[in-house]
Amino acid sequence: xxxxxxxxxxxxxxxxxxxxxxxxxxxxxxxxxxxxxxxxxxxxxxxxxxxxxxxxxxxxxxxxxxxxxxxxxxxxxxxxxxxxxxxxxxxxxxxxxxxxxxxxxxxxxxxxxxxxxxxxxxxxxxxxxxxxxxxxxxxxxxxxxxxxxxxxxxxxxxxxxxxxxxxxxxxxxxxxxxxxxxxxxxxxxxxxxxxxxxxxxxxxxxxxxxxxxxxxxxxxxxxxxxxxxxxxxxxxxxxxxxxxxxxxxxxxxxxxxxxxxxxxxxxxxxxxxxxxxxxxxxxxxxxxxxxxxxx
Amino acid sequence: xxxxxxxxxxxxxxxxxxxxxxxxxxxxxxxxxxxxxxxxxxxxxxxxxxxxxxxxxxxxxxxxxxxxxxxxxxxxxxxxxxxxxxxxxxxxxxxxxxxxxxxxxxxxxxxxxxxxxxxxxxxxxxxxxxxxxxxxxxxxxxxxxxxxxxxxxxxxxxxxxxxxxxxxxxxxxxxxxxxxxxxxxxxxxxxxxxxxxxxxxxxxxxxxxxxxxxxxxxxxxxxxxxxxxxxxxxxxxxxxxxxxxxxxxxxxxxxxxxxxxxxxxxxxxxxxxxxxxxxxxxxxxxxxxxxxxxxxxxxxxxxxxxxxxxxxxxxxxxxxxxxxxxxxxxxxxxxxxxxx
Amino acid sequence: xxxxxxxxxxxxxxxxxxxxxxxxxxxxxxxxxxxxxxxxxxxxxxxxxxxxxxxxxxxxxxxxxxxxxxxxxxxxxxxxxxxxxxxxxxxxxxxxxxxxxxxxxxxxxxxxxxxxxxxxxxxxxxxxxxxxxxxxxxxxxxxxxxxxxxxxxxxxxxxxxxxxxxxxxxxxxxxxxxxxxxxxxxxxxxxxxxxxxxxxxxxxxxxxxxxxxxxxxxxxxxxxxxxxxxxxxxxxxxxxxxxxxxxxxxxxxxxxx
Numbered sequence: 001x002x003x004x005x006x007x008x009x010x011x012x013x014x015x016x017x018x019x020x021x022x023x024x025x026x027x028x029x030x031x032x033x034x035x036x037x038x039x040x041x042x043x044x045x046x047x048x049x050x051x052x053x054x055x056x057x058x059x060x061x062x063x064x065x066x067x068x069x070x071x072x073x074x075x076x077x078x079x080x081x082x083x084x085x086x087x088x089x090x091x092x093x094x095x096x097x098x099x100x101x102x103x104x105x106x107x108x109x110x111x112x113x114x115x116x117x118x119x120x121x122x123x124x125x126x127x128x129x130x131x132x133x134x135x136x137x138x139x140x141x142x143x144x145x146x147x148x149x150x151x152x153x154x155x156x157x158x159x160x161x162x163x164x165x166x167x168x169x170x171x172x173x174x175x176x177x178x179x180x181x182x183x184x185x186x187x188x189x190x191x192x193x194x195x196x197x198x199x200x201x202x203x204x205x206x207x208x209x210x211x212x213x214x215x216x217x218x219x220x221x222x223x224x225x226x227x228x229x230x231x232x233x234x235x236x237x238x239x240x241x242x243x244x245x246x247x248x249x250x251x252x253x254x255x256x257x258x259x260x261x262x263x264x265x266x267x268x269x270x271x272x273x274x275x276x277x278x279x280x281x282x283x284x285x286x287x288x289x290x291x292x293x294x295x
Numbered sequence: 296x297x298x299x300x301x302x303x304x305x306x307x308x309x310x311x312x313x314x315x316x317x318x319x320x321x322x323x324x325x326x327x328x329x330x331x332x333x334x335x336x337x338x339x340x341x342x343x344x345x346x347x348x349x350x351x352x353x354x355x356x357x358x359x360x361x362x363x364x365x366x367x368x369x370x371x372x373x374x375x376x377x378x379x380x381x382x383x384x385x386x387x388x389x390x391x392x393x394x395x396x397x398x399x400x401x402x403x404x405x406x407x408x409x410x411x412x413x414x415x416x417x418x419x420x421x422x423x424x425x426x427x428x429x430x431x432x433x434x435x436x437x438x439x440x441x442x443x444x445x446x447x448x449x450x451x452x453x454x455x456x457x458x459x460x461x462x463x464x465x466x467x468x469x470x471x472x473x474x475x476x477x478x479x480x481x482x483x484x485x486x487x488x489x490x491x492x493x494x495x496x497x498x499x500x501x502x503x504x505x506x507x508x509x510x511x512x513x514x515x516x517x518x519x520x521x522x523x524x525x526x527x528x529x530x531x532x533x534x535x536x537x538x539x540x541x542x543x544x545x546x547x548x549x550x551x552x553x554x555x556x557x558x559x560x561x562x563x564x565x566x567x568x569x570x571x572x573x574x575x576x577x578x579x580x581x582x583x584x585x586x587x588x589x590x591x592x593x594x595x596x597x598x599x600x601x602x603x604x605x606x607x608x609x610x611x612x613x614x615x616x617x618x619x620x621x622x623x624x625x626x627x628x629x630x631x632x633x634x635x
Numbered sequence: 636x637x638x639x640x641x642x643x644x645x646x647x648x649x650x651x652x653x654x655x656x657x658x659x660x661x662x663x664x665x666x667x668x669x670x671x672x673x674x675x676x677x678x679x680x681x682x683x684x685x686x687x688x689x690x691x692x693x694x695x696x697x698x699x700x701x702x703x704x705x706x707x708x709x710x711x712x713x714x715x716x717x718x719x720x721x722x723x724x725x726x727x728x729x730x731x732x733x734x735x736x737x738x739x740x741x742x743x744x745x746x747x748x749x750x751x752x753x754x755x756x757x758x759x760x761x762x763x764x765x766x767x768x769x770x771x772x773x774x775x776x777x778x779x780x781x782x783x784x785x786x787x788x789x790x791x792x793x794x795x796x797x798x799x800x801x802x803x804x805x806x807x808x809x810x811x812x813x814x815x816x817x818x819x820x821x822x823x824x825x826x827x828x829x830x831x832x833x834x835x836x837x838x839x840x841x842x843x844x845x846x847x848x849x850x851x852x853x854x855x856x857x858x859x860x861x862x863x864x865x866x867x868x869x870x871x872x873x874x875x876x877x878x879x880x881x882x883x884x885x886x887x888x889x890x891x892x
Contacts, residue, residue: 002392006412010385097505101476108479110407110432112441133415158748161732161740168729175727175797176744177715206384208407211477213380220381256385265343265377 007256009137011249012144013201014220018228018248019151019241020067020194021221026229026240027155028167028187033089033218034074037096038067038192040214042199044100047109047209056117060143060200067196068189070096075185100211107211116204117143136205143201147194148241154190163187195221223275224248230278333368334397334585337390339409341402342378344530345556346449349570350401350423350577357578363585376405378530387412397421397581400446403431403480410444419584419591422446423577424570426480426528428596438595445594447577449528451553452602453487455566456525457495459604460551462619463564464523469498471521473513473539475531476503484527510535514542525551526562536560549614555605561633563614564606568599569627603627636701637664637687637804637836643695644682644860656682657860660696664853668867669830669837671847673879674857675886680840683857684808687838689713700803715745718797718835720790722809727793730782734773734792737781738762741796765795769825787818791825798829805830807839811846819843823850844883848876858886 017039024032042063049059070092078088101107115121118136127135154160166173166183173180195217203209228247232238238246258270338354340347351373355365363369372390376383387408390398398420400409406422410433413420423446428434433444460470472488474481485501492499502517504510510532517524524543526532532539533553540561543550552562555569576597583589604622607630611618623629644657656679664670674680685691687698689710698706705713720727728737739754742762759777766774769791773784781789790810798805807826811819827850830837841847847854854871856864856879864882866874 002394002416003389006385006388006392010381010388014381097477106479106482107477108403108407108431110430112407112410112432154750156753157750158739158743158753159750161736161753162748164732164736165729165740168731169726171721171726172729172740174711175714175719176740177711178748179709179711202384206408207411208404210380210404210407212378212404216379216381252385255382256389259374259382259385259389263375265375267377267379267382 003256005134005137007253008249009140009205010256011252012137012140012245013198013205014224014252015144015198015245015248016147016201017195017198017217017221018224018244019147020191020198021218022225022229022241022244023151023163023187023191023194025222025225026167027164028184028191030078030085030167030184030188031089032071032074032188032191033086034070034092034096034188034192035089035195035218035221036214036216037093037100038070038195038214039199039202039217040100040209040211041066041070041096041103042196042201043203043209043213044104045196046200046203047104047111050111050114050116050204051109056115056120056204059204060117060197063200064193064197067199068193070196071188071190071192072185074192075181075188078188079181079185097211100214104209104211109209111204111207111209114207116207117201118205140201140205143197144245147197148245151190151194152239152241159186163190219271219275220248220251223271223278224251226275227251227278333370334363335370335393335395336372336397336399336581336585337386337393337395338371338373338399339383339386339390339401339405340373340375341383341405342530343375344402344533346528346533346554346568346570347401347424349556350574351399353571353574353576354399354401354423354578354581355574356571357575358582358585359578360575361579361582361586363582380404383408384412391416391418394418397585399423399577399581403427406433406444406446407431410442413444414442417443420444420446421577421581421584421591422596423573424449425596426450427483430479430483434596440592440594440596443591445580445591445596447573447580448596448598449568449570449573450598451484451487451527452566452568453484453491455602456551456553457488457491457497459564459566459622460523460525461495461497462622463616464549467497467522469500469521471500471502471517471524472527473502473504473510473517473524473532474527474529476505478529478531481527481529481532504531507531507535510538511542514539518542518546518548521548523549523551526553526557526565528553533557536562544613547614549610549616552605555603555628558605558607558628559630559634561610562607563610563616564604564618566602566604569603573599606630607633609633636666636699638662638699638702639683639687639696640699641696642686642693642698644679644686644691644693648694655860657686657693657696660860660862662855662862664836664838666836667834668853669835669851670839670853670855671851672838672840672855672857673842673844673847673883675883677859678857679860680857681808684719684806684838684840687713687804688717688719688806716803717806718802718804719806719808720793720797720810722812724786724789724793724813727796728781728784728789731780733778733780734766734784735759735762735777737792737796738766738799741799744800765799766792769795770821785818787814787822790814790818790822794822794825794829798833798835803836805835805837807837807841809840809842812842826850844876844879848874848879854879856882856886 024030045063045066046059074088074092077083078085118139162183166180170180224247225244227250228243232243365371374386376386383404391412398409400406400422401424403425406425409420425448428448434440488499500520502513504513540550549563552558552565554567558565584591604626605628606618606626609631639662642657642660646654672680686693697704763774771788811822823846853867855862
């Protein structure tokens with residue numbers, strides 16, 4: 001049971017990150033490597049404000065805002081300086097490494113003595129004795145559901161429509177008299193905001209900020225998105241955002257099972273093989289305007 | 296279609312490998328079940344690294360000296376996070392969900408993650424190779440545990456090291472240190488060095504790097520400014536020690552180590568911690584807890600009080616440095632070859 | 636009124652491949668005109684459209700709409716007054732969004748794309764009515780993704796979407812070229828109907844001489860960056876397809892085709 005709970009906790013926390021990656025990778029068609037920097041950015045912001053005694057729930061919003069700013073920077077580098085998408089992300093990821101160190105003050109900030117969203121005085125009075133063991137999971141679920149619903153609602157707004165259009169057919173956005181660049185920047189802001197939010201939650205759950213926590217975050221995010229959207233693409237009733245969240249849990253479950261049976265040294269290879277297998281099996285020829293235009 | 300076949304084959308191979316893994320694990324589990332009063336512990340190591348490996352070996356030796364032997368009455372599961380934070384967190388969670396009797400965490404991130412996961416289940420955590428347990432919030436200011444967690448610290452004997460360098464190199468003025476800006480332990484060690492160098496008449500020249508690829512350039516730059524280099528237990532720098540030694544040797548600038556392994560591979564000397572010893576000490580603490588003699592929360596963390604002196608005479612000969620005889624006599628171990 | 640004044644356009648400027656397309660090109664299109672543009676490949680038809688829309692920059696000259704210079708405006712800014720249908724039917728619609736969502740997107744052109752609901756439920760009946768005019772049965776597939784529609788269906792939608800909101804100019808860039816003859820005919824009739832209904836000033840580039848003669852009230856033949864034939868109103872109607880074809884063959888022979 002504990003095993004399942006810990007997988008759910010980890011899977012759902014990284015699910016928020018996966019929602020962000022879903023926006024950039026699936027909707028915007030933008031390979032955004034900023035994620036490796038914006039995930040720990042959320043952690044660094046959290047560490048800074050929690051040790052300053054701020055309300056932990058407020059840090060979630062600040063983490064989202066900081067991530068959004070990082071996303072905007074990536075967008076500006078790409079759109080205004082005309083740097084290729086992949087490189088823009090790499091530049092921002094590199095810059096964030098230093099920024100994260102400055103924000104957090106040091107490479108490792110323990111938060112054991114701080115109030116977090118999972119452990120604070122108000123909460124311990126509120127939650128009945130019987131379900132204390134599930135507190136973390138319940139809070140994670142609440143946060144994930146809120147993030148997912150807000151994202152779903154956003155994607156149904158006019159602005160959300162435009163975001164979906166820009167990854168699909170950028171020319172149409174221009175035809176609608178809208179600047180594609182601005183739409184992409186908005187998308188990157190929301191995506192990295194979510195990633196940073198995930199970083200904040202992870203950091204509070206682990207009760208420590210560690211500078212290296214972002215390494216490989218993009219791989220986890222991509223794997224979750226691809227697992228989710230490939231495995232559940234036949235189920236039209238399931239929203240893509242739900243599929244992505246389930247994908248993240250499935251991915252974490254695979255990792256947990258692999259961890260039990262293999263040496264962690266082999267983990268990266270196993271991840272790579274799993275990743276490739278799912279990619280090839282779920283191969284979806286993206287019908288893109290650019291590719292079928294031909295002429 | 297062909298691609299699909301390959302993918303299916305690979306997945307199948309993986310599933311089979313997993314199943315095989317499960318099988319072998321089950322058999323070892325039944326072996327352990329035959330013994331009575333057996334313990335089940337998880338060892339969570341953050342990275343693959345000479346000193347951390349020694350800690351682990353020492354830890355098991357320490358337990359064995361107390362009559363808790365792997366295979367007899369002890370089942371050990373060792374997991375190495377390979378410096379990946381997400382894996383690290385999952386290892387801690389899996390140990391907790393397996394209801395280990397005790398978790399041994401090697402290095403600071405592992406200790407924090409194990410403590411965090413085990414907190415609510417009250418599984419004792421014994422850590423080792425944590426440079427500053429107070430800064431890591433694993434102990435309060437007086438050195439007492441903050442929860443069911445205790446262990447040993449590998450605080451660098453900075454003062455002894457400076458004293459030793461002064462004796463070996465009476466004319467040296469500047470000491471250089473390479474460190475990784477993202478390693479909290481290194482940053483705090485640098486601070487200690489800064490506060491003590493004056494006392495021994497040195498000035499300090501530090502060079503921060505962020506990743507392995509920067510080491511070569513940083514070393515070249517540092518070597519133009521210093522009379523000798525001394526090492527911390529910085530993971531990135533230690534892993535690239537051969538590069539640093541080669542460049543330093545070209546300029547005949549001595550490099551001092553921070554522990555035995557570094558002296559073996561070509562550092563001139565070190566006032567360092569014997570990590571095997573540190574591990575043993577940790578193992579003994581763990582034994583006390585497993586046997587129920589004391590609770591982890593009642594044991595303050597321990598440090599190795601007396602660092603040992605290690606010297607490599609071959610390196611000294613190459614550099615034309617004479618090791619003062621009283622120092623040479625006090626060496627815990629002296630090497631006359633440079634191992635690759 | 637659309638005016639192109641002293642347009643200069645070079646391709647690959649500053650290289651050995653430098654090629655001059657337009658040298659002091661001038662064109663005035665009055666409100667309400669439906670101009671059909673024909674010409675061989677490389678004659679500058681599509682380049683002209685791209686310069687008007689701002690998809691490619693011109694090296695010199697002015698583009699004015701209603702007397703106002705828009706040369707400095709970016710492509711997306713110019714698109715507020717311009718609707719454009721491309722040769723490739725996929726460019727005018729969003730494949731991964733539904734028909735309803737595509738219609739809603741187009742319906743909002745010129746307004747802000749904020750946090751209001753993407754689809755205005757009160758407009759659905761209007762969309763359905765518009766789609767039913769196409770006679771393709773799309774009004775019953777409102778929740779189908781556009782990606783699964785045929786090229787003709789998509790092009791019909793693209794035409795509908797680009798003329799849904801009030802625009803000053805409609806630009807048709809060989810919009811029937813990628814369709815089979817029957818569908819092309821249908822789209823052409825639809826175009827004519829919409830243009831007449833909404834009284835749109837239209838520029839249509841086409842390779843189909845029959846369409847060029849049959850539709851529109853002005854005919855322009857382009858050759859090497861110049862308009863070598865420009866007939867309006869009665870002058871245009873009095874010409875036959877054969878006259879145009881003859882002229883067309885002459886310039887083609889000149890080029891050695």
